[in-house]
Amino acid sequence: MNNPATLTWLAGHELKLGWRDWVALMTAGRRNRARTVAIALIVFAAFMHLFAYWIVAGYADAAVAADTATLVGITGTLVLSWSLLLSQAMESVTRAFYSRSDLDLILTSPVSARKVFAVRMGRIAAASVTIAVLLAAPFIDVLAVRGGARWLSAYGVVAGMGAAATAAALALTIALFRLIGAKRTRLIAQIVAAVIGAAFVIGLQVAAILSSGSISRFAALQSPWMLAHAPDTQSAFWWPAHAVLGDPRALVAVVALSFTVLGLSILAFSRRFGEHAMAAASVGSAVVRQHRWRLGFRRRSPARVLRQKEWTLLARDPWLASQTLMQILYLLPPALLLWVTFRDAAGSYVVLIPVVVMAAGQLAGGLAWLSISGEDAPDLIASAPIAPRRALRAKIEAVMGMIALLFAPIVAVLALESLFAAFVSALGILIGAAAATLIQICFRTQARRSQFRRRQTSSRIATFAEAFSSIAWAATSALAAAESLTALGPALIAVGIMAGVWIISPKS
Amino acid sequence: MHSPASAKRPIALAVRGLSKRFDRPAVDALDLTIYGGEFYALVGPNGAGKTTTLRMVVGLLRPDAGSIAIDGIDALADPVAAKQITAWLSDEPMIYDKLTPFEYLEFVAGLWRIDTKAAEARAHDLIGWLGLEPHAHERCEGFSRGMRQKVALAGALVHDPKLIILDEPLTGLDAGSARVVKNVLRERVAAGGTVIMTTHILEVAERMADRIGVIASGRLIAEGTLDELRHMTGKTATSLEDTFLTLVAEPVVAA
Numbered sequence: 001m002n003n004p005a006t007l008t009w010l011a012g013h014e015l016k017l018g019w020r021d022w023v024a025l026m027t028a029g030r031r032n033r034a035r036t037v038a039i040a041l042i043v044f045a046a047f048m049h050l051f052a053y054w055i056v057a058g059y060a061d062a063a064v065a066a067d068t069a070t071l072v073g074i075t076g077t078l079v080l081s082w083s084l085l086l087s088q089a090m091e092s093v094t095r096a097f098y099s100r101s102d103l104d105l106i107l108t109s110p111v112s113a114r115k116v117f118a119v120r121m122g123r124i125a126a127a128s129v130t131i132a133v134l135l136a137a138p139f140i141d142v143l144a145v146r147g148g149a150r151w152l153s154a155y156g157v158v159a160g161m162g163a164a165a166t167a168a169a170l171a172l173t174i175a176l177f178r179l180i181g182a183k184r185t186r187l188i189a190q191i192v193a194a195v196i197g198a199a200f201v202i203g204l205q206v207a208a209i210l211s212s213g214s215i216s217r218f219a220a221l222q223s224p225w226m227l228a229h230a231p232d233t234q235s236a237f238w239w240p241a242h243a244v245l246g247d248p249r250a251l252v253a254v255v256a257l258s259f260t261v262l263g264l265s266i267l268a269f270s271r272r273f274g275e276h277a278m279a280a281a282s283v284g285s286a287v288v289r290q291h292r293w294r295l296g297f298r299r300r301s302p303a304r305v306l307r308q309k310e311w312t313l314l315a316r317d318p319w320l321a322s323q324t325l326m327q328i329l330y331l332l333p334p335a336l337l338l339w340v341t342f343r344d345a346a347g348s349y350v351v352l353i354p355v356v357v358m359a360a361g362q363l364a365g366g367l368a369w370l371s372i373s374g375e376d377a378p379d380l381i382a383s384a385p386i387a388p389r390r391a392l393r394a395k396i397e398a399v400m401g402m403i404a405l406l407f408a409p410i411v412a413v414l415a416l417e418s419l420f421a422a423f424v425s426a427l428g429i430l431i432g433a434a435a436a437t438l439i440q441i442c443f444r445t446q447a448r449r450s451q452f453r454r455r456q457t458s459s460r461i462a463t464f465a466e467a468f469s470s471i472a473w474a475a476t477s478a479l480a481a482a483e484s485l486t487a488l489g490p491a492l493i494a495v496g497i498m499a500g501v502w503i504i505s506p507k508s
Numbered sequence: 509m510h511s512p513a514s515a516k517r518p519i520a521l522a523v524r525g526l527s528k529r530f531d532r533p534a535v536d537a538l539d540l541t542i543y544g545g546e547f548y549a550l551v552g553p554n555g556a557g558k559t560t561t562l563r564m565v566v567g568l569l570r571p572d573a574g575s576i577a578i579d580g581i582d583a584l585a586d587p588v589a590a591k592q593i594t595a596w597l598s599d600e601p602m603i604y605d606k607l608t609p610f611e612y613l614e615f616v617a618g619l620w621r622i623d624t625k626a627a628e629a630r631a632h633d634l635i636g637w638l639g640l641e642p643h644a645h646e647r648c649e650g651f652s653r654g655m656r657q658k659v660a661l662a663g664a665l666v667h668d669p670k671l672i673i674l675d676e677p678l679t680g681l682d683a684g685s686a687r688v689v690k691n692v693l694r695e696r697v698a699a700g701g702t703v704i705m706t707t708h709i710l711e712v713a714e715r716m717a718d719r720i721g722v723i724a725s726g727r728l729i730a731e732g733t734l735d736e737l738r739h740m741t742g743k744t745a746t747s748l749e750d751t752f753l754t755l756v757a758e759p760v761v762a763a
Binding site: 290299304309312317380381382 | 594627
């Protein structure tokens with residue numbers, strides 16, 4: 001048994017908390033779901049292995065040589081994955097800073113706070129490494145089964161990537177704290193994390209679009225320019241790629257370097273972590289004075305005050321706004337594609353429409369959750385002299401109003417090229433957003449707005465239904481814009497999803 | 509159990525045969541009559557059904573059986589009309605962190621369709637009475653629990669309700685804030701309003717309430733003025749705490 005307050009004892013405690021947190025996330029806090037979740041995970045793992053087989057089996061079969069093209073391809077994939085890991089690690093580090101939970105207990109206990117925070121950082125690193133390994137496992141397994149055991153060395157590289165991503169996330173977040181202070185770091189770190197996660201994908205897509213008109217991220221990686229300007233195959237730059245291909249020396253170097261950097265980061269930042277966590281905890285009590293251009297009360301209907309309240313709350317919460325609006329970032333590549341292709345040929349809007357409709361559906365789902373489930377004063381609304389249907393309608397109007405405001409400019413640009421395309425996309429946006437909102441209404445649960453990040457775990461059915469509904473309406477819109485009768489297919493699927501949601505949603 | 513004087517006063521709240529069952533009966537065929545201009549305290553042990561009863565009265569829970577009339581309005585048949593004259597304040601102040609107290613009151617006034625000028629004047633008065641003036645235009649996110657409770661109380665009063673229902677309104681308040689809340693409630697009763705309050709602080713019920721209802725296992729087991737309750741227990745010189753413990757213990761002994 002470990003002695004209390006030692007590093008191993010604290011690590012055991014963190015591990016226990018981490019495990020319980022993960023189980024709660026998976027089961028949405030319901031113990032009787034453990035078996036269902038276990039079966040779902042097994043099915044998911046099997047599906048991922050099939051998916052991985054479809055993607056990488058061809059590479060495993062071929063005699064892969066460590067030439068420049070292969071090294072560029074593997075390194076590009078690693079950088080892409082690492083940027084996503086870094087983004088995720090930054091989210092975790094920022095969340096650890098701003099989660100007050102046991103901060104008072106830690107700081108008032110006779111245990112060295114530095115030791116506790118070092119263990120906490122280790123927990124974040126362990127989570128990052130585990131996520132990286134689990135996500136990569138199906139691909140590595142398929143490569144190893146088909147191409148030989150040498151591919152198993154990729155596990156080491158992936159674990160090293162998780163460790164390095166955590167080290168970089170710690171350095172970046174601490175740097176943000178020092179540069180812009182605790183008050184702004186939460187929002188900026190959130191944006192930086194999203195931009196890092198999206199930047200590499202978007203950057204490659206932009207390069208691919210500008211060079212070849214294709215939206216594939218691999219087109220840019222294998223371009224003659226890239227291959228001509230790549231370092232020599234023996235350069236240290238390619239160590240991670242060599243390690244993936246089974247070079248034991250490169251593997252040892254990559255793993256040792258990654259974990260050494262992580263260890264040094266934890267050592268260097270554990271003291272500051274406590275200081276910044278305390279600074280972050282006091283952010284909530286900072287006074288924010290609201291200046292109004294008009295001090296008097298305004299005469300408005302109950303529905304209008306409800307809509308206005310939703311818009312005001314979102315406008316005043318940049319962290320939540322960034323959480324919901326960040327997916328707009330992914331509209332940049334298709335928008336660029338539109339701009340590039342509009343110069344030469346008509347009809348390319350078919351590529352843009354599904355992306356826009358999909359984004360509208362996902363955004364509406366998030367906003368609907370905030371407005372309907374994330375109502376912070378449910379008793380006030382329920383005890384007000386306004387019919388529940390009218391209150392709900394006002395909230396839906398608030399959501400749809402925001403969607404209209406955000407997507408109207410895109411539809412307007414489309415209208416310059418084709419009125420029909422603009423009409424179809426507007427209709428797709430409207431229906432996709434309405435469907436996502438309806439799903440949120442069917443699966444509404446009472447929660448705090450600040451729990452927005454956990455909305456996807458409160459009802460997995462709602463999350464999947466929302467995603468599949470958005471995809472189906474996106475496909476319908478694209479095919480309808482192309483004037484194809486096959487648009488009826490995904491439309492029927494979307495209607496089927498809504499019918500399923502209606503049948504299985506809790507009736508109360 | 510009603511005094512002859514109260515029998516002539518208008519009835520602010522009439523609850524008949526109210527029942528609600530979760531995994532066990534929470535409220536069991538409860539009858540309750542509260543008169544206009546009365547300060548009524550509902551006391552009882554944890555899980556007795558106090559909050560469930562009041563949540564049904566304000567329309568937050570649908571009863572399984574029974575009727576609720578607020579100022580003669582059938583609250584189950586016409587909930588909007590009943591809510592128009594009712595205010596609810598829960599033990600956990602639910603306000604919007606990103607709104608200021610002034611904006612919160614404007615929001616509540618809008619929901620209750622109160623005349624803008626009258627609501628604004630009342631909001632200024634309430635903000636003054638509750639000592640919120642220096643913070644009227646600050647977002648509530650940095651407020652202490654006491655300040656949040658005061659904002660929520662101002663929200664409950666800004667639409668000038670005939671019936672104010674409060675669930676443990678003094679929980680977590682410091683002595684100064686509690687005094688302010690008690691004074692505001694007394695003034696409402698003096699002005700003809702009706703206040704129903706649940707509380708675990710029996711001293712508050714003893715000092716403030718015109719009548720006290722004791723609820724246990726979802727049933728009203730005793731009701732009356734403090735003297736009437738003492739008389740029921742046969743111990744005339746005891747505090748409400750002793751009286752309450754005797755009343756609550758009796759059904760258990762009887763069982």
